[in-house]
Amino acid sequence: MAREDEYERFDREIEAMGVRIKDADSVKVRDDVFDEVTLIALYKLVHKRLISAIGGPISTGKEANVFYGERDEDEIAIKIYRIQTANFKAMTEYLAGDRRFSSVRGTRKGIIFAWTKKEYSNLARAYEVGIPVPEPLAFDRNILLMRFLGEDELPYPQLRNAEIEDYGAVYRQILDYIERLYRDARLVHADLSEYNILYHEKPYLIDMGQAVTLDHPRAPAFLIRDIKNLNRYFSRYCDILDEQEIISAITGTEYREPSRPGEGMQS
Ligand SMILES: Nc1ncnc2c1ncn2[C@@H]1O[C@H](COP(=O)(O)OP(=O)(O)OP(=O)(O)O)[C@@H](O)[C@H]1O
Ligand SMILES: [Mg+2]
Known part of the structure; x- marks a missing residue:
């Protein structure tokens, strides 16, 4: 079958790079994942000795696939944004309002490469100020490597599947991360949920491609949405704080329901 030929070609190409394939059955070509561009990016990362083994898929998301991998003795996560099927239109708004990326050109590939770099930069900023996130290791084109x-x-x-003894304590810990992300890293996560937090002894924030700097016009709205999401989830398990008080404490300003152009009264 043509599909089988593709798989074999893929395995041969990857193995020719000197990468061990740990789980031959599951690292098969997903037609939309391992396209030419992705293979070149993978090749670059292997050539720099940043990847020594590729394992099975951990997750298939809306925009990206995450694979298990190794760099010598270290375990890594390999996040690959799909060029063909990622929703690059939705990415544009997050990029355009963020000064770091506002000049990005609007081709599909260009947007996705910028998005990958944006997630790397966001993770680096959070990691540098000591917030528990996966340490970013490298990126190339549409591939991000992290611890x-x-x-x-x-x-x-994920938080939603984790066994948690003291929900109140975990809730406060995550609020503290959001505050430090805002104050120290000058970022809003913008997609915070029980899916994008992993838990082991403490919570870890992940999936930061969409996180924006505070100068993004929608940063205040994204912050409120994150807090609402967090409160929605934790309200089932423990007492939660008032949304407006949280926002005021984080931003150090009076809370104001943000208005979008054309919505509600303009003053
Ligand atoms: N560094 C990591 N270590 C271990 N597992 C990870 C890591 N990063 C991601 N994962 C796993 O992969 C899943 C998906 O990752 P992530 O949320 O970053 O991508 P996504 O939701 O597919 O992204 P998008 O919504 O943009 O498509 C996570 O829920 C987690 O199980
Ligand atoms: Mg996610």
Whole structure:
């Protein structure tokens, strides 16, 4: 079959790079993942000795696939944004309002490469100020390498599946991360949920491609949405704080429901 030929070609090309394929059955070409561009990016990263093994898929998301990998003794996560099927139109708004990326050109590939770099930069900013996130290791084109949050090839569970003893304490810990992200890293996560937090002894924030700097016109709205999401989830398990008080404490200003152009009264 043509599909089988593709798989074999893929395995041969990857192995020719000197990369060990740990799980031959599951690292098959997803037609839309391992296209030509992605293979070149993978090749670059392997050539720089940043990847020594590729394992099975951990997750298939809306925009990206995450694979287990190794760099010598270290476990890594390999996040690959799909060129063909990622929703690059939705990415444009997050990029345009962020001064670091406002000049990005609007081709599909260009947007996705910028998005990958943006996630790398966001993780680096958060990591530098000491917020628990996966340490970013490298990026090339549409591939991001980061430290693996897990053990023995098993990722830590998402918050929604984690066994938690003291929900109140975890809630406060995440609020503290959001505040430090805002104050120290000058970022708003913008997609915070029980899916984008992993948990093992403490919470870890992940999935930061969409996080924006505070000068983004929608940063205040994204912050409120994050807090609402967090409160929605934790209200089932513990007492939660008032949304407006949280926002005021984080931003140090009076809370104001943000208005979007054309919505509500303009003053
Ligand atoms: N550094 C990591 N270590 C371990 N597991 C990870 C890591 N990064 C991601 N994962 C796993 O992969 C899943 C998806 O990752 P992530 O949320 O970053 O991508 P996504 O939701 O697919 O992205 P998008 O929504 O943009 O498509 C996570 O829930 C987690 O299980
Ligand atoms: Mg996610």
